[in-house]
Amino acid sequence: MTNHSPTARRIAKTILNGFDAYFADFQNITLGAKARFETAAWAAVRETNKERIDLYKVKVNQVLKLVHSVTSKDTTQLELWGQAKATYAQLIANNNNYEIAETFFNSVFCSQFQHAHIHDSHIFVKSSRALDDKPLRDYSIYISYSGRDGLEAMIEDILADYSFSIPWEDMARDVANICTSLREGPLAGKLTEEDDEQRLRVDMLESVFYRNKAAYLVGRLMFAGEVIPLILPCLNNGRGNIFVDTLIHDNDSASIIFSFTRSYFMVDAPIPSRFVRFLSTIMPLKEKSELYNSIGFHKHGKTEFYRHILAHMKVSNDKFVIAPGIKGMVMSVFTLPSYPVVFKVIKDKFDNPKTVTEEIVREKYKFVSRADRVGRMADTQEYTNFIFYRNRFSDELLQELQTLAPSKLLVDEKWVIIKHLYVERRMEPLNLYLDQADEQQTIEAMEEYGNAIKQLAAADIFPGDMLLKNFGVTRHGRVVFYDYDELCPLTECNFRKIPEPRTAEQELADRPWYTVAEADVFPEEFRLFFSGNPVARNAFEAQHSDLYDYRYWQRLQERIRAGRVESTFPYRRKVRFHRIPIKRGHTQRPPGSTNGGTPADGR
Template identity: 55%
Template sequence: MSKVYRVYPLAGSLEKLLRELLQDYAFSLPYEDLERDIASIVDVTGRYLAPRFDLQRNDIQFQTLEHHFFRNKGAYIVGRIVSGPDSMPFVLPVLHTESGEVYIDTILFGADKVSVIFSFTRAYFMVDARIPSQYVLFLQQLMPAKPISEIYSSMGYNKHGKTYYYRCAYRHMTSTHDQFNVAPGIKGMVMSVFTLPSYDFVFKIIKDRFTPPKEMTREQVKAKYRLVKRWDRAGRMADTQEFTNLAFARERFSDELMKELHKVAPSLIEEHGKALIIKHVYVERRMTPLNLYLQDASDEQVVAVMDEYGNAIKQLAAANIFPGDMLLKNFGVTRHGRVVFYDYDEIVPLMECNFREIPAPRNEAEELASSPWYTVGPNDIFPEEFRLFFSGNQRARSAFDEMHSDIYQASFWQGLQQRIREGHVEDFFPYRRKFRFNRAPARQVAGS
């Protein structure tokens, strides 16, 4: 079997190994400060790996996939440290300065941090994978909890990912016996969602008729999902797989679910003997709806998840996406605690929105009027009204207001539009900013 990774034995010092590795993965652009970066990596590696590895052993290897992974403004060197039967995944993000030099931004260890980088909530990588299946095998060993279908998709092999997903789904359906049910949470106005208790995915179908006041067509909803597929999801929107004429065993569907499907989308289902055919469906990773997560969350968890919720809204906006309907039920919480948006029927490019402040009433009659006393255009949005998204959950509202009350101001959104208009492309890091290295000169890093 042909190897798709390079091997760097720890034959001497860790500094020597890293210098060779980084020079092998160098670009035509020079490093900003190679010795500084090596010192930073050695410092973190020693502290993180000392309890797990004996760095004095002579069987330690760094194994790295042969080509960089590119996405947005960054390149990533992906690999693992191996010592006998033990291994530790790692990733080295490579960024560039405005003056045209590159630097190592951090080193990330562990399956969870690597999994977030390859998350289903991010745009796809570009990578020159000589043997894609071998790349996928290597990555799956780094992230054993991540479905192989998602790894294919994250590398840009969408059709491979879709095919592999279907095979795995078929195996799961034939090896289990639980029933499909209506997904927990508040029912949507546009989509009907069902799931299998033993399965980590949900199935979403577009209703035949939308619950008022929704006014759009099925084709418009499909166009929104296609937009998300092409857009930079900034780590905040879930990827989906789209299927037509998907066949299920009719007996696996609960009576409640069948009643729901016949009520909201009869045009999309057909029964043929023991089979139920769904003519059009989206498949998406299952998450805990944010409104349900908050019901049982501790005060500490509420603060953390509402900070994530605010960050999700802001990062989508910085990527030129306005979510539209920002109700808590339209966001989910992943197993890593990240908040992700998954209701796409009202998303629009941020630059198409007209953010306004609500005009002050000119007299008592306007102040007491049951309808707006001011004109409202089709693209007008009044951020002051966003407080309504927290109706009924005072804990969430208080936590959010403490951290993200700027979202209620039209000037906040107008400022983002101005940055986009000026050509600014935001940095979206698939890791916490606290993990980033200090970019002081090498002599200062070494002495810190």
């Protein structure tokens, strides 16, 4: 550090101290998830989720003020920040969470310079070093279990090792359900010899993943060279007991549980990179950025995404183009065909009849980032001054952006800099999906569409504009809402029945003859969302006609106002276990047998 000024060293130390304080507070909020689950404090779950998300910006702002206080020099000098970055890299050289610490430094810098001067000489555009893939010999994140005493004994040991403060409702029943599911699922036809079970190994992460009203035990089953997800969602029965609700044992289902449409988990992850590495073994198709997001480190998820797309740009040559589908009234949306995301830019002027403002739109997206997305809204990352190569933009796209959002652009011969944009996962718009769908696919899509509306409503979210084009279909066939400019809390809506006309003139009028306030919603009008697609409409009405009834919505509002938090599951209800009590001793192991878990080395 001898070549770095004392001021630069003070700035670097101040930022690192701030990062340590942020990480400690983040962990403390997270550690409370266990008690909230055990006491069924569901309202507190939602509030602490918001608190933890907001914590990052609060800490960054605090640290920037401290940076200004530790020096009398001009903190707008880029050379000073270059020295501070170099010092900081040395300070975190042996830090287990150096990659997240780098992101924190970047955030303080960007707060100082309003996201200008983004360059690797000032911040960590590239990481200071490659991620260390070696195991931590003095730190293990999972426990390994052997099947040497049989499958039942191994599963019983796993459940017994999770030290919840309230008892299992019926552990013997849960063990039997899990074993049956394994034998009929991933192990079907593979346990051909009596001693095959003895060759089973399960690695279970010691930390429990908490989200909404569930606790997830996450691990992997190792057998015959295969790595099989083993995820056990556990629920609180409301009477002071816990039970295992189902077993998730395939990659796609595991991916849905960790989906970008879900709220972030609360999981005690002292070294997040180790958890990301473990999770990658059971979800190999999921990017690191998504996994960091899923465990609550969404700011570093942004960093990982940015680095990943920069790397992709070097190995691809296709151009950014206007995203397919009906163009929005508020956003200009574009995509890179070879990369599975869309970029959304707020237009300078909205199309009629939109009356919202840009400030309102930004608030809607902030609302979504902090809300319980219940698997039905896409997580969206917000970027400022996102830099692209101009030669990667199609002429049509660049012309559209210069026409519709010129205030958001800085363009020269080499670069296109977009001052503000949102990035989210690319999905096929539901209206386009239905154009190509057969009858059965249409029925299933309409079931999903109705379920999405109902589940969002149960979470106190009303989409507002429920046109099919505002919903997308994921690769797993789930329908997800992604157009947020008109959403609002459900409890702020006034659901009404359309009054009966009293005269012939009223009945034939082309405009409502009754008064309509800003918050009024008439569910009978939802049929209009299917104009031009009678097949989809019939499929929807066969499954979700209750959504046309204003009383359905009013009853839901009453439950929300009464403090009821509905249950939503990231898996099909049909896979939930039956909770029929079984005889005690069913999973009893032979006398004298043991199967204690052993710490693994973190590989």
